[in-house]
Amino acid sequence: MAINRISIVLVLGVIFSLSPLRLWSQSEIRIEGQVADALSKIPIPYASVALVDSVNGRVKDGVTTGEDGTFDLTTKETDFYLEISFMGYQSLQIRNYNPQSSVVRLGVIYLKENSQSLDEIEVTAEKSAMEFKLDKRVFNVGKDLNTTGMGALDVLSNVPSVNVNIEGQISLRGNTGVQILINGKPSVLSEEGSNALGTITADMIESIEVITNPSAKYEAEGTSGIINIILKKEEKKxxxxxxxxxxxxxxxxxxxxxxxxxxxxxxxxxxxxxxxxxxxxxxxxxxxxxxxxxxxxxxxxxxxxxxxxxxxxxxxxxxxxxxxxxxxxxxxxxxxxxxxxxxxxxxxxxxxxxxxxxxxxxxxxxxxxxxxxxxxxxxxxxxxxxxxxxxxxxxxxxxxxxxxxxxxxxxxxxxxxxxxxxxxxxxxxxxxxxxxxxxxxxxxxxxxxxxxxxxxxxxxxxxxxxxxxxxxxxxxxxxxxxxxxxxxxxxxxxxxxxxxxxxxxxxxxxxxxxxxxxxxxxxxxxxxxxxxxxxxxxxxxxxxxxxxxxxxxxxxxxxxxxxxxxxxxxxxxxxxxxxxxxxxxxxxxxxxxxxxxxxxxxxxxxxxxxxxxxxxxxxxxxxxxxxxxxxxxxxxxxxxxxxxxxxxxxxxxxxxxxxxxxxxxxxxxxxxxxxxxxxxxxxxxxxxxxxxxxxxxxxxxxxxxxxxxxxxxxxxxxxxxxxxxxxxxxxxxxxxxxxxxxxxxxxxxxxxxxxxxxxxxxxxxxxxxxxxxxxxxxxxxxxxxxxxxxxxxx
Missing domain, CATH: 2.40.170.20 (TonB-dependent receptor, beta-barrel domain)
Structure with a gap:
């Protein structure tokens, strides 16, 4: 399911910034939980967790889930409920809480797929977006128009920090000596001598990891860093x-x-x-x-x-x-x-x-x-x-x-x-x-x-x-x-x-x-x-x-x-x-x-x-x-x-x-x-x-x-x-x-x-x-x- 995750985060940021916070009490309540798919049990990253005023229905605060689907939210609000949503899933409201030592532990919250809106959602993630992790940046590939009918080198030319010259030579921040991986491994498709990156098309790519300072987990090859091309693996039954x-x-x-x-x-x-x-x-x-x-x-x-x-x-x-x-x-x-x-x-x-x-x-x-x-x-x-x-x-x-x-x-x-x-x-x-x-x-x-x-x-x-x-x-x-x-x-x-x-x-x-x-x-x-x-x-x-x-x-x-x-x-x-x-x-x-x-x-x-x-x-x-x-x-x-x-x-x-x-x-x-x-x-x-x-x-x-x-x-x-x-x-x-x-x-x-x-x-x-x-x-x-x-x- 193709989803513009960064756009979701930005939209939520706009929504959450519109409402002033209201004190619940003199002490804060901390709310913890994890959001996952009801069928596969796989965590859902970037789902929105909104704190909503029970009286007027206005959003008072909110966060998005992390890579592992977890979230952590603190509030002083007195009368609220949580609304958890993610594109392609049915929204879920949680109104009953049992705080213990000022902490609400919700455990795993399962969202069900919304089949009626699935087809519409699948075509909305059309623009590539960047996210950040501890030791790398991840470029989630959308459907960029100028890569139509082209290969992986064209996608790479759209990735921040990466340049591809007229000969197809790849550089990172202007330096050559970059190691190219496919799904974390060396591949015949990634060898410049084989000229084969073109056999990978834009829509076959899930994401591109730009690793300017690779951790010791990766091979030390490439003085300018590593570019790891992650191919899509269809998960729909x-x-x-x-x-x-x-x-x-x-x-x-x-x-x-x-x-x-x-x-x-x-x-x-x-x-x-x-x-x-x-x-x-x-x-x-x-x-x-x-x-x-x-x-x-x-x-x-x-x-x-x-x-x-x-x-x-x-x-x-x-x-x-x-x-x-x-x-x-x-x-x-x-x-x-x-x-x-x-x-x-x-x-x-x-x-x-x-x-x-x-x-x-x-x-x-x-x-x-x-x-x-x-x-x-x-x-x-x-x-x-x-x-x-x-x-x-x-x-x-x-x-x-x-x-x-x-x-x-x-x-x-x-x-x-x-x-x-x-x-x-x-x-x-x-x-x-x-x-x-x-x-x-x-x-x-x-x-x-x-x-x-x-x-x-x-x-x-x-x-x-x-x-x-x-x-x-x-x-x-x-x-x-x-x-x-x-x-x-x-x-x-x-x-x-x-x-x-x-x-x-x-x-x-x-x-x-x-x-x-x-x-x-x-x-x-x-x-x-x-x-x-x-x-x-x-x-x-x-x-x-x-x-x-x-x-x-x-x-x-x-x-x-x-x-x-x-x-x-x-x-x-x-x-x-x-x-x-x-x-x-x-x-x-x-x-x-x-x-x-x-x-x-x-x-x-x-x-x-x-x-x-x-x-x-x-x-x-x-x-x-x-x-x-x-x-x-x-x-x-x-x-x-x-x-x-x-x-x-x-x-x-x-x-x-x-x-x-x-x-x-x-x-x-x-x-x-x-x-x-x-x-x-x-x-x-x-x-x-x-x-x-x-x-x-x-x-x-x-x-x-x-x-x-x-x-x-x-x-x-x-x-x-x-x-x-x-x-x-x-x-x-x-x-x-x-x-x-x-x-x-x-x-x-x-x-x-x-x-x-x-x-x-x-x-x-x-x-x-x-x-x-x-x-x-x-x-x-x-x-x-x-x-x-x-x-x-x-």
Missing amino acids: GFNGSVSVNTGIPDNHSVGVSLNRRTENFNFFTQFGVGYRSMPRYNESLNRNLNDGTEIYSEGTEYRNENFYNITLGTDYHINDWNVLTLSGSMAYEIEDQPSETDFRLRDANGSLLSEYRRTEETSATNPKYQYDLQYEKQFRNNEDHKLLISTLGRFFGKTQSSQFLNIPIGTSDVAPNQRTETSFFDRSFVYKLDYSNPITEAFSLEAGALYEQNDVGNDYQVLNNASSGYVIDSSLTNNFEYDQGVFGVYSTAAYEGKKWGLKLGLRYEHTLLNTLLTTTNEANRQEYSNWFPTVHSSYKISQRFSMQAGYSRRIFRPRLWDLNPFFNIRNNYNIRRGNPELQPEFGDSYELTGIWIFENLSLNTSLYHLYTTDVVDRVSFFENNVNTTMPVNVGSRNQTGLEINGKYNPVKWLGINGDFNYGYFSREGVFQDQDFSFQGDKWNTRITGKIKLPAGFDVELSGNYESAYKTVQGEQSGFAFGDIGLRKKLWDGKGVVNLSVRDIFASRIQESRVYQNDFYAYSFSQRGRFITLGFSYSFGKGEAMSYNGGRRH
């Missing part, structure tokens, strides 16, 4: 489902089906779909040799066209009330076609044209993916949060790719020989986890667990040059790269969370063993290291309207395959990206202080943060023979101090405004190959989104974004602004929905960088352009329409 159809410009066509069948002991779920999408990108680059004045300019458009097919199957088996077994699996198969054309012009110091040619590419690839997840959960009888969780996860991503590059002369230019490449890639990983949590008391809890993760990756890459005798292997660009990494970790945390304040302490130990091998040249690299990762989190509730959080964590960023593999695509022979097998991990210490305000129609949170990172991984350009080669290297340390402000404002019922602002000042210190890379700079970004409710069931959503320019170790990155717009029309009481969205309305979202060095200047520009999507979704049973696209993002 019976048969539910939805079907959706999407089309778009550029090509973005898909059909998807989501089905769910829940009985007393089983919950079966599946999602499957097919589609085709095209992802054009315009590129422009300039390399200028400052020693002899020559320059090479290139421009062209590349496409990534895909047919995709994927399916997810899973079941939860409730052995009894205390034991649940979950088995799920997913398979995907993609067929790629990547045509591109790039024009090259070489000029001398006087600007005279030396050579001009066109380089065309025809690339085809097949990408099989699969994943399984087996999980056993035991809930102990004394407390529903007393749990033991054992899980294993296996995943595979493969790619078989072949490319043909033709150099076509323009005029009488001499050109390099034609080339071919063959790639065979695989990524296998296995994760074994044990997690135990025990709430010793209502306020005090313990957690402990262990993990072992094994990654086995191979990339067999072959380049062939056309010669008189046919295509001949280029040994300088051909090799087979093997990557094998094992990580073992154990952790323990202890937390106290009272009515006013909370404290959570944690410690994690991780041992890493990494081996890489270039088999053709027999170049091996071995890294083995052990590290301790302490964490501290605290919170203090100053009043009903204002709370504070503080936290510290130590993190690590381990270089991945694409950071280590020295062989990359040769689409542009003058601008090459490659990995660095000798790259070392970077470590970060993160400090954060956050204030949270909740008013009648405004919520606001402000964070001061500091991140100190050592052995920073930065991409550095090397110039030789007019070829710009970019590779990651460890360059010194970075201190970054920032201010982040997020807010939501609802001035009137038909208008909602969300805002996000992040400013960071950074100082870099480091020397690489006798070159001093020390410098200072800053960067900032802001986003504002407005939603307008119109008559006849129409909704409009507008979003504006700006990211500032900033300095890099060798140059600068340009800033840009862009906007999105969405329009929705509901049909058949919300069972059917038609959506139209336009992303990057003015085609202004770009990636532009400049490198300034003593002996060369390099410029690059990239642009995706405008995307228009039209979608229709229809739900049946009690299911929610799930727009589906299933494709890639980059």
Whole structure:
């Protein structure tokens, strides 16, 4: 059931603020209780508990229930009753009390589902909202219009503190090195190298947890923090489902089906779909040799066209009330076609044209993916949060790719020989986890667990040059790269969370063993290291309207395959990206202080943060023979101090405004190959989104974004602004929905960088352009329409 919980809290705040309090007696009465679903016995968070004057029926005071459904209310009123309500449930009045020592303990209060209003309620939670916990922020995903027909990366771009660039690279508060989890676990769908986050659609996501200072419970990977994508798991009994159809410009066509069948002991779920999408990108680059004045300019458009097919199957088996077994699996198969054309012009110091040619590419690839997840959960009888969780996860991503590059002369230019490449890639990983949590008391809890993760990756890459005798292997660009990494970790945390304040302490130990091998040249690299990762989190509730959080964590960023593999695509022979097998991990210490305000129609949170990172991984350009080669290297340390402000404002019922602002000042210190890379700079970004409710069931959503320019170790990155717009029309009481969205309305979202060095200047520009999507979704049973696209993002 989709419900805008934050809106409920704000509306209640308005109601409760309208009535002055009246004294009951000279002493206060404290009222305690818990609200739960009458059928499932599951606690109901964010239910409203209103204290109502028995004489005139006016609301005198009130609270909302916490995550565990509990509430605590004090009053001096003399003649009142409680009214407990939650959208989708029948309201309940409690008029009889028996105070003991000035305390009324109501126990568990059960609310019954209101079936008559259920369908109407299910379509009211249309806007995403943020809530706060001791060590994280939770972004509850609504039906944002500008994500219509799009994938998880589009949803992430709407989450405060998170940015997604034109290449699909994810950063948190402007920093990369973010660990992406699916349901708290690593997933093939979350690997940037697999480009698969697009297979998760907006309506498949329940919430996104933004953890800037993760506790020791989580793996230490990700110096910038963790983003955990929580997928929906349908809890409604019976048969539910939805079907959706999407089309778009550029090509973005898909059909998807989501089905769910829940009985007393089983919950079966599946999602499957097919589609085709095209992802054009315009590129422009300039390399200028400052020693002899020559320059090479290139421009062209590349496409990534895909047919995709994927399916997810899973079941939860409730052995009894205390034991649940979950088995799920997913398979995907993609067929790629990547045509591109790039024009090259070489000029001398006087600007005279030396050579001009066109380089065309025809690339085809097949990408099989699969994943399984087996999980056993035991809930102990004394407390529903007393749990033991054992899980294993296996995943595979493969790619078989072949490319043909033709150099076509323009005029009488001499050109390099034609080339071919063959790639065979695989990524296998296995994760074994044990997690135990025990709430010793209502306020005090313990957690402990262990993990072992094994990654086995191979990339067999072959380049062939056309010669008189046919295509001949280029040994300088051909090799087979093997990557094998094992990580073992154990952790323990202890937390106290009272009515006013909370404290959570944690410690994690991780041992890493990494081996890489270039088999053709027999170049091996071995890294083995052990590290301790302490964490501290605290919170203090100053009043009903204002709370504070503080936290510290130590993190690590381990270089991945694409950071280590020295062989990359040769689409542009003058601008090459490659990995660095000798790259070392970077470590970060993160400090954060956050204030949270909740008013009648405004919520606001402000964070001061500091991140100190050592052995920073930065991409550095090397110039030789007019070829710009970019590779990651460890360059010194970075201190970054920032201010982040997020807010939501609802001035009137038909208008909602969300805002996000992040400013960071950074100082870099480091020397690489006798070159001093020390410098200072800053960067900032802001986003504002407005939603307008119109008559006849129409909704409009507008979003504006700006990211500032900033300095890099060798140059600068340009800033840009862009906007999105969405329009929705509901049909058949919300069972059917038609959506139209336009992303990057003015085609202004770009990636532009400049490198300034003593002996060369390099410029690059990239642009995706405008995307228009039209979608229709229809739900049946009690299911929610799930727009589906299933494709890639980059």
